[in-house]
Amino acid sequence: MTRSVYVTGIDRGDGRQVVELGVMELLTRQVDRVGVFRPLVHDGPDRLFELLRARYRLAQDPATVYGMGYEEASALQAEQGTDELVSVLVDRFHRVARDYDVVLVLGTDFADTQLPDELSLNARLANEFGASVIPVVGGRRQSAQSVLAETRNAYRAYDGLGCDVLAMVTNRVAREMRDEIAGHLADRLPVPCWVVPDEPALSAPTVAQIAQVLDGKVLLGDDAGLARDVLDFVFGGAMLPNLLKALTPGCMVITPGDRADLVVGSLAAHSAGTPPIAGVLLTLNEEPGEEILTLAARLAPGTPVISVTGNSFPTAERLFSLEGKLNAATPRKAETALGLFERYVDTADLSKRVSAPSTDRVTPMMFEHKLLEQARSDKRRVVLPEGTEERVLHAAEVLLRRGVCDLTLLGPQDAIRKKAADLGIDLGDSLLIDPATSELRDAFAEKYAQLRAHKGVTVELAYDVVSDVNYFGTLMVQEGLADGMVSGSVHSTAATIRPAFEIIKTKPEASIVSSVFFMCLADKVLVYGDCAVNPDPDAEQLADIAVQSATTAAQFGVEPRIAMLSYSTGTSGSGADVDKVREATELVRLRRPDLMIEGPIQYDAAVEPSVAATKLPGSQVAGQATVLIFPDLNTGNNTYKAVQRSAGAIAVGPVLQGLRKPVNDLSRGALVQDIVNTVAITAIQAQAQSPAR
Template sequence: MTTTVYVAGMSSGGGKSTIALGLTELLAARAGRVAAFRPLAQPGGDGILDLLAGYHGLRVGHGASYAEAGQLAGAGRSEELISRIVERYHELAREADAVVVVGSDFGYQDDHQEFPTEVAFNVRLAGEFGAVLIPVVDGRGRPVETSAAMAKNAFYAVEALGGDVLAVMINRAAGPPGPVPITLPVPVYAIPDEPLVAAPTVAEVAAALGGRRLAGSADAYKKNVLDFVLGAAQVPTCLDHLKDGSLLITPGDRADLIVAAHAVHAAGMVSPAGLVLTLGETPDPKITTLLERLGDLAVVGVDADSFDTVAACAGVEGRPTADNPVKVQAALAAFAAGVDTADLSTRLAAPPPTRVTPLMFEYRLIEQARADRRKVVLPEGGEERILRAADSVLRRGTADLVLLGDPALINRRARDLGLDVSGALIVDPVTSAWRDEFAATYHELRKHKGSTLDGAYDRVTDVNYFGTLLVHSGRVDAMVSGAAHTTADTIRPAFEIIRTLPDVSVASSVFFMCLADRVLVYGDCAVNPDPTAEQLADIAISSAGTAARFGVEPRVALLSYSTGTSGAGADVEKVSAAAKLVRERRPDLPVEGPIQYDAAIDPAVAAAKLPGSAVAGHATVLIFPDLNTGNNTYKAVQRSAGAVAVGPVIQGLRAPVNDLSRGATVQDIINTIAITAIQAQS
């Protein structure tokens, strides 16, 4: 049975995007296939559906356009409209385990008596869909007491119309986040006001003003505008009001303010969102040449005067979009801060999934990491992807972070990108007070290999060695590196300093392969070129443990070009011996080998080649006989099947150190940080 949650705004606006994002992620962790639906969609595309389709990759659909709704209502055919919407909802719901429905907007003008009022219309549809309702109250700019009273009124209004209310949410609440102490039969949650979520980008402001782009790259126009500063005073006074994210509005002939704004940006003192130059004036070409050398700031030109421009800007509001992950993460963080997700999940009673989907896997990673936060060091602190991932990890509370590098350069780079990494500890290995201690430790560990104290003093300024020593000393719990370093650069310090667990003969790796309908675990695809039978057994047992730790039920297949006794040779015998060792050491672990890949994952092939096997056709952990096979297979599946490969996840070390691909995306890095933090929990 499909679980359907209907988000219904109780007034215009209200920030339904934040609620939709949070609910989608919550359901995806528990219900497998999630879809999103809007009864009525805006012409030319719907912002919320575009967001959910672009960010979460959901299947989306809508019932009718506002124009269609108006025509049918005007002709007295409201029931036909309802039928059309319900039919299109069911077309989408048949292919989903859960659906998030985002109700109609109050922008629709009800000029026809036959057409129901907005709230009644949404409650009626929720009933037709068999959906539970979440009324959303807009708390922005309202006292806490007023918002609480509105939440209570919303519950009784929806209930009186026959709606089944799951919870009431006060979005953009002024008071403390979390459950609101109101006497109602359902919980009321206060989601905090996060200004970044509704902040427009410079590009959105420019479009609203009909402005001309005078300077700045495409990235500069993606910066979020947190406030507006009218540049009418002298430079010192104006600079007192200019903050990170400020959009300076000033006449185009105020060269002093224009240069000053660029100068504080170039100096790393403040990172303005950009400038709007009014009165149709543009700076002298000599000034423009100077500005180009002072950094990349968006500069927009308009013909209106400054005061009219400020007034026009006041009405510009942004919303989260799939191509603005900072806003999305800020919205998700606000939702998580305000909603008791465990209690809400219990109330939803979503059907248990039969498989772990990629979205479910990613969400569970974040939840599991947040439940017992660990400290992770990121040696490549100045790398853009690392900073973007760090912003997300800190906003979501996935882990505590240490960034390595020059603090001034890292902070400036983060501000230029519109990111917030103020919650991270930033350490420069060259000037750190820990350098002497780490040099002595490294010298003691490696003197049998000829390490000198002077050499160790230089060695520990390498960010990967310094980060590994942070782990070894217990100052952090784990390390993630590799976005700008080779695998050897990342892993070698771990082998030298942290070393393997006593009962593990060899460190190894796995990739979590997120396919369209399941998550598989591949090992070893990154570390061991040609493992022995004993090492292959170790890899299989370690990989099964890693899979179980991350919610993938381990059914282990040791792969070969032979299934059962269909082939012979040294390579087959190695895999057969490894399978025998695994059974002896872990009789509780479902294992099969040697087995071919198709027989391991395809039930039809398994029935023909290895009938009666508990693993064949249902394997979740696939162990390759050597690195050549494993590395090529994971890359072939990743590129040809469009799978997301999370890893390599290193296993068998005394403390977690994980390597990133140098082509890793920001989401890859976020996932790897979460995985590493979870490894550190145990």
Template sequence: MTRSVYVTGIGRGDGRQVVELGMMELLTRLVDRVGVFRPLAHDDRDPVMELLRSRYRLARPTAEATGMTYERAAALQAARGTDELVSALVDRFHAVARESEAVLILGTDYADTGLPAELALNARLANEFGAAVLPVVAGRDRDAATVVAEVRNAHHAYTSLGCEVLATVANRVRAEDAGEAAGELQRHLPEPVFVLPEEPALAAPTVSQVARAVGAEVLLGDQTGLARDVRGFVFGGAMLPAFLPALTEGSLVVTPGDRADLVIGALAAHAAGSPPVAGVLLTLDQRPGDETMALAHRLAPGTPVLAVPGGSFPTAAALLGLEGKLTAASPRKAEIALGLFESHVDTTELSGRLSVVRSDRVTPMMFEHELIERARADRRHVVLPEGTEERVLRAAEVLLRRNVCNLTLLGEEGAIRRRAAELGIDLRLLAADEPAGDSAAAHARVVDPERSPLRERFAEVYAKLRAHKGVDFDLAHDTVCDVSYFGTLMVREGLADGMVSGAAHSTAATIRPAFEVIRTSPDADIVSSVFFMCLADRVLVYGDCAVNPDPDAAQLADIAVQAAVTAAQFGVEPRIAMLSYSTGTSGSGADVDKVREATELVRARRPELLVEGPIQYDAAVEPSVAATKLPDSQVAGRATVLVFPDLNTGNNTYKAVQRSAGAVAVGPVLQGLRRPVNDLSRGALVQDIVNTVAITAIQAQQQARSATAAGGTQDQQKRSGDA
């Protein structure tokens, strides 16, 4: 039976889009087919529905996932009564529910709906849909006592109308009142109550949203600049010396267009490292000359300069009260919202209260969710050498917002801070000697290898490790300034749990320091790699597609064993297919014989593993082919770990499957090192980096557990010997 959650409220301004997004994320972790249904909508575009459709790849068009417009609903209710309205909406809902394992329902927004008794209608619809209710109550500008009273009233209102309340959320509560309100509510209500504090980054509109709100023309600026948050407004009228001290980070400068001095002054201050502005908005339909605009572009490339025909006063009036919105065009805000939800909502408890059975299928989205959850459960510390790279900074913000891991970014601190400010990214970086404070929140620091006090220590370590290659202290002192070497030494010395690099460096630049400094694990013969290939309904493990060009039989066997261990670490039951152009005994030749020998070596080394080879790809993954070629095999048709005979075959196959079958390729994930270091493709997307960092954190968790277990075993042996 479909299980549905009805997110609703008691009035306007509750910011429930954060909760709707968070619940969608939670449901997609549990099941494959999650539907979204909005019973009533306005005529204009539905930004939240479009965000959910875009982010979660929903196939059903918005029109088919909507009951009807408010205008039509009000007319139907007035003409034929509430029962007829509800009946029509129930029919529309079930059309979505029939195709879904769970449905998220977005309640009415209390904004000029023309419907009487709107709360009662939401309750009636929830009951008719068979949905549990999740009320969201606005806490903005209210003290703790008022928030508690409002939440209790909302809970009583819905329960008195026969609703099953899943949990209740107080949203946008002042940070100083959140703890008190949460404690008091838990004493009064039988269901869980979650309190989400006000998040300024969500309330801040982007420059692009400001431009749409006032009808501004974009004179300068790229998409990155237009995506910056506007955290405040500075209205320029004074002379430059009095104007500059008023600039604050993330502010939008609003000034008449004939004040070229203020335009250039604001952008020059930005370029010089003063608090970076979000952009400049020119009024009075005045435009600076071409030379001024060219200079503005050179001073702060990408920083938006907008123009409106009206004066400063009507422009200010239009900007008053403007708030940011979650839309498909603002993925960064979606990540901030998810981070807020996951930091303050016990998703494990909420999952337990949902009558949703976890799907046997594993979709790409479910696999990615699982990575984030596992990494967050035992937070680790990962170093990112490419600290000024845009994709790395964007990934870092996602990782920090969602509490996935603690981070160290390598590079010159001023350059990293300026680059983050230009991109509108808030990393909330800690100073080198600043305590982390609240352990519940992930944090980041910047380390400059050239100026770090660790440089001397690392040089001594590296010189000792490479003395047999003629490396002395002076050469080592220069080498460890390289961010890849510095990051790798942080991992070796236990100052970080893992490293991820490669967005702007070659694979060799990432892996060579690991070979020299961290070295191969005692239980592995070589370092190799795997990709997690997330297909529509399952996850396969491909190895080796990135490191070893032409492994011999012994190396191929080692790759297979390591890949099986990696697969098991990430919840994939290992059934190994040793791939070749021949299946079973049907072919011969040096290439087939190599795979056959490797298969026997795997069986001898790890007899408990299920392995088949040589075997062709189709016989490995397709049951109908396996039934013909290897009918008695425990692996054929069900393989989950596919080991390719050489790098050429593996690399081409993974890319063909990725591009042709629409698979999500997560990796390469390196295996066989003493400590986790992972390489990125130089074409990696932000989500690829997030996934790889999460995998690195999980590898670090596994290694820490193994070390603890090994230490415990040694202690037991020692105690036994003492006895």
């Protein structure tokens, strides 16, 4: 029977979308086929489903997601009774359930539904669906006593109606009351109750949402600027010095359109990062002259300036009633929501309680989820030398919002802050260090000179070398000021990894540094090595690459079954290239008799069971290899790119192995998610190389 989880509430305004998104995240970590069902829906777009569909690449037909509209449900209930309404919705639920391993059910929203006793309807639907229930209680603007009473009453209500209550979530409580409420609830309910504080950034509208609601005209601003959260409103009517004192981070400045001084002054403050603002809203349908707009665009590129027709007072009334929503157009809010959920909900416990049916399939999304979860379990600090690169900053925001690791960004501090402000990115408590002016530069120069004295490097020469961001970042790792480093989005592979060869060096048991790619296919993850570092390894080096790759595979949850690839299988071929692979295979067997390995073997025999049955019957590896070792860089690099493009695989890497401490290289075409994954991998490597902290 298909497992289903029903997220519901007791009243409107509980912010349960955070919980629905968090539960979806957990379910997609466990199984590949997750369906969504919303029994009742309002007219208009379903923002949450569109977010789930975009974020989790759902292939589900939207027409199957919804049971029926509220108006239709109300009429059916009035005419034929609740039993008929429930019968129709149960039938439509099972049409979805038969196609999926698990279904997430999104309960009714208690907002203008015209349904009597909505809580009982949700409870009955959950029971008829065979779904376990997670009730969500909203605590915004309530006292601690009120929140405690409502939470207990909600549990009793759903439990009393026969529901299988998995857990309770009390959401949007005042941050200062969160620990008190959690402590009181800890032993007072028979199921866990997780208490999540209110997060202003989630209820804050974006600049784009404000422009849409007010029918504003965007005079300046790019997509990144329009996606900024508006955390506060500051009304400009005073002289500029007084306005500047009133500015707060993430605020929107609202001023008559003829106050050019306030427009320019606000944007100048943003450019200086004191503080970064969300944008400027001009009232009275007044627009600054062309010369002012040109100056504004130069001062704060990308920062929105919007013009509306009304005056400041009615505009303010509409703004203060506006609340931001999670949807597909606000991916940064989704990251904030997931970070909040994962911080305050025991996701390991909830995963066990949900207990979706297990599967041997490992999809790319499941692999990526596991990376972030594993990195988050023991947070490490990763240094990013390319601190002013836009993709790196976007990745840093995702990593920080999800609580994956701590970060240090290198580069001119003012330039990093300005770039982050222009992109609307909050770097939180990340460390910003400029190698050129850092107090660490002298000590690093002495250290580097010592390490390279045999090459004639003096302290004076070293002083110049360590101002390079990659050398500086590598020395931070070497000296324990960071646990790992990721670079390469704008630097060459040589510029990224040469400092590691010179400073960190190889592990005692490793003869060379090599690399692997995690190739995320539709239903499994394979490990390819070496596709990025060693052009033509000899037999000894090839054996080292195989052992290192098996260790890396196991570290990331891939059971190592090693295929030593060649153009022949078994004893069918001969020649120097095949002999090299055969010798390397024997060396691995001698060094690590515990590893399952086959070689020489052709690619098709390594991964396709039907071919393996013919060419190498009875082999433990043939047909089910997970670690594929290529005989040279030419073969490996071309193969991984061919599989990536032809099979639509996601290639995560290259992941360097054999170094004493983790340093990883990015492709210069790396996407934001590639950077996020590589940083997570680096943090996990750091966990393995030093004790838990």
